[in-house]
Amino acid sequence: MVDNIKKYEKTSIATSILLIIFSMFLIFKPEASLNFIVIVIGAFMALVGIIHMVSYFTSNKEFRAMSTELIEGTMYAVIGIFLIFKPNILNEFLGVIVGAWQIIQFIIKFQFAFNLKSVSSATWSLMLISSLLHLVFGIIMIINPFASIVAITTIAGIILLVTEIGNIAESVYLLIKVD
Numbered sequence: 001m002v003d004n005i006k007k008y009e010k011t012s013i014a015t016s017i018l019l020i021i022f023s024m025f026l027i028f029k030p031e032a033s034l035n036f037i038v039i040v041i042g043a044f045m046a047l048v049g050i051i052h053m054v055s056y057f058t059s060n061k062e063f064r065a066m067s068t069e070l071i072e073g074t075m076y077a078v079i080g081i082f083l084i085f086k087p088n089i090l091n092e093f094l095g096v097i098v099g100a101w102q103i104i105q106f107i108i109k110f111q112f113a114f115n116l117k118s119v120s121s122a123t124w125s126l127m128l129i130s131s132l133l134h135l136v137f138g139i140i141m142i143i144n145p146f147a148s149i150v151a152i153t154t155i156a157g158i159i160l161l162v163t164e165i166g167n168i169a170e171s172v173y174l175l176i177k178v179d
Helices: 002-027 032-058 061-065 070-086 085-117 123-141 145-177
Strands: none
Touching: 002 032, 002 061, 032 070, 032 085, 032 145, 070 085, 085 123, 085 145, 123 145
16 A cells, blocks of 8 residues: 555656646746647647548448538648647637636626625625626736736746645655655
8 A cells, every 4th residue: 555655646746747847838938838739739630630531531421421520620620730830829819718708707797796786795895896807807818818818828837836846745745654
């Protein structure tokens, strides 16, 4: 049992070290990290597209007669290749999507705040402030989507770094205690 715990914790430390390295890229090279992630997504989509196309051409006539595999595969492959060569496009689009989502959250929370006020809840003002923060963040993200996504990537890197340092400390502590 002790050997299994030691093995697990050593693997956990190695994984945490790799994630710390990844977090450093997120923190210090957020644009390059985003582009890399989009390129990986693009490569995956292109691969899925190729698999769909191969499936279409290798299936029997009856299946092909009703199949959308060829068009589906072509669309995935084209989008994947496009993302590989133009990764910045998705980064900006993603910022706009997150900004729009924040504005939708503002609308929902704004109404909820007034619903709480109508039932004399003391927390309605906190909900109103929260909704206004969603509105501000949403507008900022729509106005400057790429910089917003870069900032979010940096923050995610910091959070990942802190949690992985904690994981290493926990694993080292357990390794010391099981001896």
